[in-house]
Every structure is written in structure tokens, then in C-alpha cells.
Amino acid sequence: MSSDPWGRVDETGTVYVRTADGEQVVGSWQAGSPDEALAYFERKYEGLVVEIGLLEKRVKTTDLSSKDAQTAIGHLREQVDAHHAVGDLDALRKRLDALVELVEARREERKAQRARQSDEARQAKEALVAEAEELAQSDQWRAAGERLRSLVDTWKGLPRLDRKSDDELWHRFSHARSAFSKRRKQHFAQLDAQREEARRAKERLVAEAESLSGSTDWGPTAARYRELMSEWKAAGRAQREHEDDLWNRFRGAQDVFFAARSSVFAERDAEQAENLKLKEELAGEAEKLLPITDLKAARAAFRAINERWEAIGHVPRDARPKVEGRMHAVERAMQEAEEAEWRRTNPEARARAAGLTGQLQAAVDKLKGQIEQARAQGNTAKAEKLERELEGRQALLDQALKGLQEFGG
Known part of the structure; x- marks a missing residue:
């Protein structure tokens, strides 16, 4: 053993x-x-x-x-x-x-x-649902959309809960995403409709702008272009693929008109500046006739200067009163010399002075009436021309009255 x-x-x-x-x-x-x-x-x-x-x-x-x-x-x-x-x-x-x-x-x-993980997963999914439901009300379409897609990826990485809880949370999460997608779709559909309306409105504005580009009615057309620009801004933006093309056409039509206007105005301004230079030279010639010693020679010389003056075109509006005033001053001096000579040489000066005074007074009164009528009608140019004529007649009238007073003395 x-x-x-x-x-x-x-x-x-x-x-x-x-x-x-x-x-x-x-x-x-x-x-x-x-x-x-x-x-x-x-x-x-x-x-x-x-x-x-x-x-x-x-x-x-x-x-x-x-x-x-x-x-x-x-x-x-x-x-x-x-x-x-x-x-x-x-x-x-x-x-x-x-x-x-x-x-x-x-x-x-x-x-x-597992219980802790399940609880953490539940809390994480509840947080995702809460954020998704908040994002569903957002109008930040791009940022909110990207964040919702990120939340889906996060959800997929979390453990599943019990079927009932997981399904309930997923239903809320999915509903929030759907609500956001529906609102975004409605927003962009409305935006597309607004942009289409803007496109049609701008097409009409472009058509009118292009039709006006050849106009030479400078003032009213420029005013209408300003109105069209205001209407353009009020119309809103069209679709991106149309907006730039429409704007280029609209701006191009304006550029054609304003370039033509600028060219014409520049040419006109240059011509009027040259006219002003010529008239200033003539005014200087006329002023050299003063003081008058030889009335007959002075009268002939002034007449020749005035003919050359009338042959010259317009001068810039702001320079007109000054240069024309110089000529009127010489003209008045000429008239005064003529009046003095007339009184000195004509034995019937008194009778004629009286008759002339009456005629001049009538003429002055008539001119005043015509000036008031022209201004009432808004014809400033005519009123200014009549006023210059009135100045000459008034000067003659003043001389005639002075002559009468001398004869009376």
C-alpha cells in the first residue's frame, strides 16, 4: 500500500x-x-x-x-x-x-x-433633445442646421436606453429636426418668392432705364433715373444668379445717359466760358468810350460793339449779371450824353421832353407789368431781360424828368 x-x-x-x-x-x-x-x-x-x-x-x-x-x-x-x-x-x-x-x-x-452609463446616456440624450427643440425655433438657418446634424452624430455615438425611453426621446428629437426643416423650407420658399418678385420688378426698371439711355432731355431724364434708383433699392434683392446681371444692365444704361450728358455739358460749359471771355473783352472796349467827348463817334462805336456782343452766344448763368451790367452802365452813360445834347441843342426841348417823359413813363409802366406777368408764369429768363430793358428806360425817364426840371428852372 x-x-x-x-x-x-x-x-x-x-x-x-x-x-x-x-x-x-x-x-x-x-x-x-x-x-x-x-x-x-x-x-x-x-x-x-x-x-x-x-x-x-x-x-x-x-x-x-x-x-x-x-x-x-x-x-x-x-x-x-x-x-x-x-x-x-x-x-x-x-x-x-x-x-x-x-x-x-x-x-x-x-x-x-451599465446603470451609470444608461443614466449618463439618458441625461446626454435628454440634453440633445432639449437643444434640438431650442434650435427648432432658430432663424439662424445655416448655423442651426449644421448644429442639428452634429447632434445626430452625437446621438448615434451614445448607448441605447430601454426601448420605451429611447423611442420617446428619439421621437422628440426627430420631431424637433422636422419642425426646423419645415420652417426653413417655408422661409426659403417665401424668400424665393420675394426674390422672384424683385427680379420681375427689376426687369421692368432695367427696361425703362435702357429705354431712357439715349434721351437728350437732360433734366427730366436725370430726375427719372434718380427715381428709378430709389425704386431699385426698394425692390429688394433678386436671386443671386440674376441680381448681378440686372444691376450691370441697369447701371450700364445710366452710365450711357450720364456720360452723354456730361459730354454735352462739358462742351457747353467750355463754349460759354469762351463766350464770357469775348464779352468781357467787348465790355472793356465799351468802357474805354467813357467819358464821352464826341457823342456821334461814341454812338457809332458803341453800336458796332453791341452788334458784335449780340452775335456772341450765352455765358455761364452766374457770370451774366456782372458782364451785362458793365455794358448797361456804358449804355446809360451814352443815353445821358444824348439827353444832355438834346436839351442843349433843341429849342423845343421842353415840349419834346414833356412828350418823351409821358412816353417813357408809359413804357416803364408797361415793362413793369410785363415783368410781373413773366415772373408769375415762371419765365425767369424773360423777366431778367425785361428788367435790363426797364433799367435803360428808367434811366431815360429819369433824364427826361431832370430835363423838364431844368426847363422849368
Whole structure:
């Protein structure tokens, strides 16, 4: 008979293992010595020790599921309980019991972790839903749209909840996205309609602007172009693909008109500036006739100067009063000289002066009436011309009255 601390072999070849419940039959050995029998079953024990150690390591260091771990433990426990090995089987049972407790603890830990993750996922999804519902009311179409797409990607990366909770939250999330998409679609549809209306309005403005581009009615046409510009601004923007082309056509038509107007005005201004220069020279010639010593020669010279004056065209409006006033001053001096000569040489001066005075007074009164009528009709140019004529007649009248006073003296 052979034995060791944990087992023995009796004389019949039966192998026993010692346990807390007493000896248990391991098996029968007939093929060799008792020591060989014990060694064989001791190796079986060592095999169990290795398998239990490996399972302990897997449970502690991997994500082996509780179910698979319990199955493996149960398989090893069956082998230990079968008593087909010689060794400290009670120690193995204790290790398996400890492993069961570890697996259960890990299962509870994972359950708690899953609960935490589920709670975190719920909070994250509720936050996504709340943000999506807020974004659904936004008018920042581009930014809100991009953010909603980002929220969808975030949602896909979160764990699923229980079906009921997950479906409810997803329904709210999806509804918010749909509401935003519907509002955005309505907005851009309305915007497209407004831009189409703006396009049609601007087409009409362009057509009119182009029709006016060849006009030479400078004042009214320029005024109408200003009105068209105001209408253009009020019409709003057309679609991007039309706006630039319409504007280029509209602006181009204006440019044609205003370039032509500027050219004509520049030519007119240059001509009037040259006319002013010529008239200033003539006014200077006339002024050299003063003081009058030879009335007949002065009268002939002034008449010649005046003919050349009348042949010259318009001068700039703001320079007209000054240059014409110089000529009128010479003309008045000529008239005064004539009046003085007339009074000095005509024996019937008094009678003629009286008759002339009456005629001049009538003429002055008539001119005053014509001036008032011209101004009432808004004919400023005619009124100014009549006023210059009135100045001459008034000067004659003043001279005639002075002559009468002299004759009366």
C-alpha cells in the first residue's frame, strides 16, 4: 500500500483522496505500482489547479461575461466534486467559491456601471433633445442646421436606453429636426418668392432705364433715373444668379445717359466760358468810350460793339449779371450824353421832353407789368431781360424828368 498527505492506494489498487468529509474513492489502478497510481491522480489535481488559476486570471483581467464564467466554474466544480484527483480538493472548492463571489461582485459592478452609463446616456440624450427643440425655433438657418446634424452624430455615438425611453426621446428629437426643416423650407420658399418678385420688378426698371439711355432731355431724364434708383433699392434683392446681371444692365444704361450728358455739358460749359471771355473783352472796349467827348463817334462805336456782343452766344448763368451790367452802365452813360445834347441843342426841348417823359413813363409802366406777368408764369429768363430793358428806360425817364426840371428852372 502507498500513500501521501492527500491520498492513498490500498492493497486492492483502489485509490482514495482525503477530504473534510472523509476519504473518497478516486478510482482503481491495476496497471502499475501504487506510487504511479498516486502520481497519475496527483497530475490530474495539478491540472485542475492550473485550470482554476487560468479562470481566476480571466475573470480578473478580461471582460469575460458572468454567464460564461459561471459555466466554466460549474464545469471545474463537477471535476473537483467527482474526486478523480488526489490533492487538497477542499482548497480547490474554496477557490471556486471565492471565484463565484468575485464573478458575482464583478457582475454587480458591471450592472452598476451599465446603470451609470444608461443614466449618463439618458441625461446626454435628454440634453440633445432639449437643444434640438431650442434650435427648432432658430432663424439662424445655416448655423442651426449644421448644429442639428452634429447632434445626430452625437446621438448615434451614445448607448441605447430601454426601448420605451429611447423611442420617446428619439421621437422628440426627430420631431424637433422636422419642425426646423419645415420652417426653413417655408422661409426659403417665401424668400424665393420675394426674390422672384424683385427680379420681375427689376426687369421692368432695367427696361425703362435702357429705354431712357439715349434721351437728350437732360433734366427730366436725370430726375427719372434718380427715381428709378430709389425704386431699385426698394425692390429688394433678386436671386443671386440674376441680381448681378440686372444691376450691370441697369447701371450700364445710366452710365450711357450720364456720360452723354456730361459730354454735352462739358462742351457747353467750355463754349460759354469762351463766350464770357469775348464779352468781357467787348465790355472793356465799351468802357474805354467813357467819358464821352464826341457823342456821334461814341454812338457809332458803341453800336458796332453791341452788334458784335449780340452775335456772341450765352455765358455761364452766374457770370451774366456782372458782364451785362458793365455794358448797361456804358449804355446809360451814352443815353445821358444824348439827353444832355438834346436839351442843349433843341429849342423845343421842353415840349419834346414833356412828350418823351409821358412816353417813357408809359413804357416803364408797361415793362413793369410785363415783368410781373413773366415772373408769375415762371419765365425767369424773360423777366431778367425785361428788367435790363426797364433799367435803360428808367434811366431815360429819369433824364427826361431832370430835363423838364431844368426847363422849368
